[in-house]
Amino acid sequence: MNDFQFLHTSYEQDSSKSGVTNQMKLPDIYLVEDDRVLGTTIKKYLEKKLNLTVHYYLSPTECLLDLDKKIKNETVVNQTPFCLITDISFEAGGSDGLLLIDLLKERGHHFVSIVMTGFASIETAINATKKGVFHYLTKPFELEILSDLVTKAFTKKLNIPQSAFAASEGITLKATTAPAPHLFQSKFKIEAPTADDIFCGMVGRSKQMKQVFERIKKVAASDSTVFISGPSGTGKELVANALHNLSPRKSHNMVSVNCGAIPSELLESELFGHEKGAFTGAISSRKGRFEMAHRGTIFLDEIGDMPLLLQVKLLRVLQNRVIERVGSTEVTDIDVRIITATHRNLEESVQEGNFREDLYYRLNVIPIKIPALCERREDIPLMISYFLSKFVSADGRNNIEFDDETLELLITYEWPGNVRELENLIERLVILKGGNQIKVSDLPAKFVKATPQNLDSYKNVISLPDDGVDLKQLLSDIEDSLINQALELTGGNKNQASKLLSMNRTTLIEKMKKKGFLQLN
Numbered sequence: 001m002n003d004f005q006f007l008h009t010s011y012e013q014d015s016s017k018s019g020v021t022n023q024m025k026l027p028d029i030y031l032v033e034d035d036r037v038l039g040t041t042i043k044k045y046l047e048k049k050l051n052l053t054v055h056y057y058l059s060p061t062e063c064l065l066d067l068d069k070k071i072k073n074e075t076v077v078n079q080t081p082f083c084l085i086t087d088i089s090f091e092a093g094g095s096d097g098l099l100l101i102d103l104l105k106e107r108g109h110h111f112v113s114i115v116m117t118g119f120a121s122i123e124t125a126i127n128a129t130k131k132g133v134f135h136y137l138t139k140p141f142e143l144e145i146l147s148d149l150v151t152k153a154f155t156k157k158l159n160i161p162q163s164a165f166a167a168s169e170g171i172t173l174k175a176t177t178a179p180a181p182h183l184f185q186s187k188f189k190i191e192a193p194t195a196d197d198i199f200c201g202m203v204g205r206s207k208q209m210k211q212v213f214e215r216i217k218k219v220a221a222s223d224s225t226v227f228i229s230g231p232s233g234t235g236k237e238l239v240a241n242a243l244h245n246l247s248p249r250k251s252h253n254m255v256s257v258n259c260g261a262i263p264s265e266l267l268e269s270e271l272f273g274h275e276k277g278a279f280t281g282a283i284s285s286r287k288g289r290f291e292m293a294h295r296g297t298i299f300l301d302e303i304g305d306m307p308l309l310l311q312v313k314l315l316r317v318l319q320n321r322v323i324e325r326v327g328s329t330e331v332t333d334i335d336v337r338i339i340t341a342t343h344r345n346l347e348e349s350v351q352e353g354n355f356r357e358d359l360y361y362r363l364n365v366i367p368i369k370i371p372a373l374c375e376r377r378e379d380i381p382l383m384i385s386y387f388l389s390k391f392v393s394a395d396g397r398n399n400i401e402f403d404d405e406t407l408e409l410l411i412t413y414e415w416p417g418n419v420r421e422l423e424n425l426i427e428r429l430v431i432l433k434g435g436n437q438i439k440v441s442d443l444p445a446k447f448v449k450a451t452p453q454n455l456d457s458y459k460n461v462i463s464l465p466d467d468g469v470d471l472k473q474l475l476s477d478i479e480d481s482l483i484n485q486a487l488e489l490t491g492g493n494k495n496q497a498s499k500l501l502s503m504n505r506t507t508l509i510e511k512m513k514k515k516g517f518l519q520l521n
Contacts, residue, residue: 026051026052026154026160027052027080027081027082027083027154027158027160028052028053028054028055028080028082028083029046029052029053029054029055029082029083029084029085029150030054030055030057030063030067030082030083030084030085030111031043031046031054031055031056031057031085031086032057032058032059032060032062032063032084032085032086032087032097032100033056033058033085033086033087033116034058034059034087034090034091035087036058039056039058040056041143042054042085042143042146043056045143045146045147046143046146046147046150049143049147050147050150050151052150059090060086060090060096060097060099060100060103063084063086063100064100064103064104064107067104067107067109068107081110081111081112081158082109082110082111083111083112083113083114083150083153083154083158084100084101084104084111084112084113084114085113085114085115085116085146085150086100086101086113086114086115086116087115087116087117088115088116088117088119088124088128089117089118089119097115097116098115098124098127098128098131101113101115101131101132101133102131112134112153112154112157112158113131113132113133113134114133114134114135114137114146114149114150114153115128115133115135115136115137116137116138116139116141117136117137117138117139118138118139118140123377123378124136125411126377126411126412129408129412130412134149134152134153134156134157135149135153137149189381189407190381190384190385190388190402190407191381191382191385192382192385192386192389193205193382193383193385193386197382198386199213199216199242200216200238200241200242200245200246201238201241201242202235202238202239202242203379203382203383203386204376204379204382205378205379205382206371206376206378206379208371208375208376209371209376209379212239212368212369212370212371215366215368216239216242216243216246216368217246219243219366219368220242220243220246220247221246221247221248222247222366223337224365224366225318225337225338225339225340225362225363225365225366226240226243226338226339226340226365226366226367226368227340227341227363227364227365227366227367227368228240228339228340228341228342228367228368228369228370229341229342229343229346229367229368229369229370230341230343230369230370230371230372231343231370231372231418232343232417232418232420233373233417233418233419233420233421234370234371234372234373234418234419235370235418235419236301236341236343236370237256237299237301237341239341239368239370240254240256240297240299240301240339240341241254243297243339244296244297244299244337244339247297247337249295249296249297249337252293252294252295252296252297253292253293253294253295253296253297254293254296254297254298254299255289255292255293255296255297255298255299256298256299256301257270257271257289257298257299257300257301258301258302259300259301259302259303259305259306260301260302260304260305261302264307264310267306267307267310268310268313268326269282269286269288269326270288270289271288271289271290271310271314271323272288272290272313272323272324272325272326273285273286273287273288273290273291273323273325273326274286274288274325274326274327274328275325275326275327275328276327277327278325278326278327278328279326279327282326282327285325288323288325290317290323290334290336291323291332291334293334293336294334294335294336295335295336296336296337297336297337297338297339298336298337298338298339299339299340299341300314300338300339300340300341301340301341301342302341302342302343302344303340303341303342303346303363304342304343304344304346304349304354304355305342305344308354308355308356311355311356311359312356314359315356315358315359315362317334317338318338318359318362318363319362321333321334321335321336322334338363340363346360346363346364347360372415372418373415373418373419373421373422374413374414374415377411377412380410380411380422381407381411383419383422383423384402384410384422384426387422387423387426387427388400388426388430390426391426391427391430391431392430392434397434397435398430398431398434398435399430399434399435400429400430400433400434400435400436400437400438401436401437401438402437402438403437403438403439403440405439405440406438406439406440406442406443409440409443409447409448410422410447413447425443425444429442445502479511480515482501483497483501483508483511483512483515486498486500486501494508494509494512
């Protein structure tokens with residue numbers, strides 16, 4: 001039995017013996033706020049409204065020391081959970097409300113927390129969520145909202161019956177009928193991007209994207225080679241298009257080549273062209289992409305996948321601005337602006353010998369790095385609105401809305417596929433769920449599995465013994481157990497079992513062969 005269950009059971013036992021609903025002392029509140037006026041006001045209000053004891057501190061250090069003293073001699077079973085209400089930032093150097101939460105957890109304290117801040121941002125809200133904070137409250141706020149949140153925290157997280165509060169001095173609480181605000185409800189909403197948030201088809205209000213926009217504006221008019229880096233799906237081709245469309249070359253062709261999508265034996269002909277009879281199948285002469293882009297721009301995407309032999313020829317193009325068609329000895333002058341992009345770390349590729357160092361420095365004249373979507377989460381609500389306007393029909397009949405929990409999940413998700421993944425998700429939801437409010441259950445399973453709350457639930461499943469464990473054997477035993485459970489739940493159906501375990505059916509069968517329980521059908 002954990003401490004919260006003990007508290008709830010003890011409360012019920014006391015209530016049943018006496019017939020009085022509020023005989024057991026309710027948990028205390030520990031308030032940390034360096035603004036004396038605000039802190040004192042909150043303390044007096046909560047004590048009067050909820051009939052609870054509020055301990056008030058000006059700094060996290062004071063709170064931590066006092067709690068350590070109070071609970072030092074208590075046994076685990078007698079330790080009473082409490083509610084922590086703390087500001088996030090303090091004027092005193094090194095003080096941090098989120099750090100206080102970590103320290104209290106490390107010391108074994110059991111509590112539910114509500115954090116306050118006057119400087120709200122997506123990043124701090126996400127950090128608070130990952131630490132299991134019950135609510136993230138933005139200043140200024142109504143004291144009644146805080147009172148409702150405390151009541152909700154006690155009833156939902158500490159299992160305190162609602163009747164315990166209703167019986168206190170005959171107070172009727174608003175929280176008994178009105179739900180407490182959601183973590184992001186008061187600050188973060190899906191918001192349509194303004195004209196300033198959209199730049200050449202890209203959407204962003206974050207500092208990182210504004211820097212990208214400014215750099216594009218500065219370098220677009222030049223003929224310098226630009227190297228665009230960033231994870232897949234971040235919109236590197238949109239950056240290349242913006243550079244071309246804002247340049248003096250915009251009236252001429254922009255030619256794009258994905259170096260990773262064309263077989264290496266064909267890539268040279270694709271880039272530089274070929275003469276008739278140069279190789280089998282070359283029945284006529286053909287211009288290459290560089291010639292097609294003459295006086296315009298050529299965009300070489302996934303340049304990191306280019307074969308080493310072809311890298312040498314590209315280096316010559318960069319140095320001399322001439323090309324040779326395959327099967328020809330004549331050189332052709334070209335006037336072209338070269339833009340390259342890759343999701344790979346080319347510096348590592350250079351170290352590993354997979355990319356020429358001299359070519360890397362030739363390409364990396366003006367670098368533009370596109371941040372991953374998880375590095376600019378404040379742009380996610382804007383992008384959701386932008387993609388909705390793209391996919392929702394003109395009459396709005398297939399419009400969708402997101403409940404607060406789903407929006408929170410979308411903002412905290414890591415987005416390995418970046419903007420492309422977000423766009424695909426919105427298109428999918430509009431088509432399949434148009435006209436409805438989107439709930440968490442409507443999202444693909446991978447979104448729910450990847451949430452910090454879901455991952456936290458696995459942290460304390462197994463405690464590490466003092467003498468350690470054989471990790472390899474332990475993981476094998478866990479895998480055996482889960483495979484057996486999946487097979488039992490599905491009546492031995494390997495196809496259904498593989499879906500429960502999120503693995504390929506063939507992988508499951510191979511594991512079953514190795515573990516010796518293939519006889520299960």
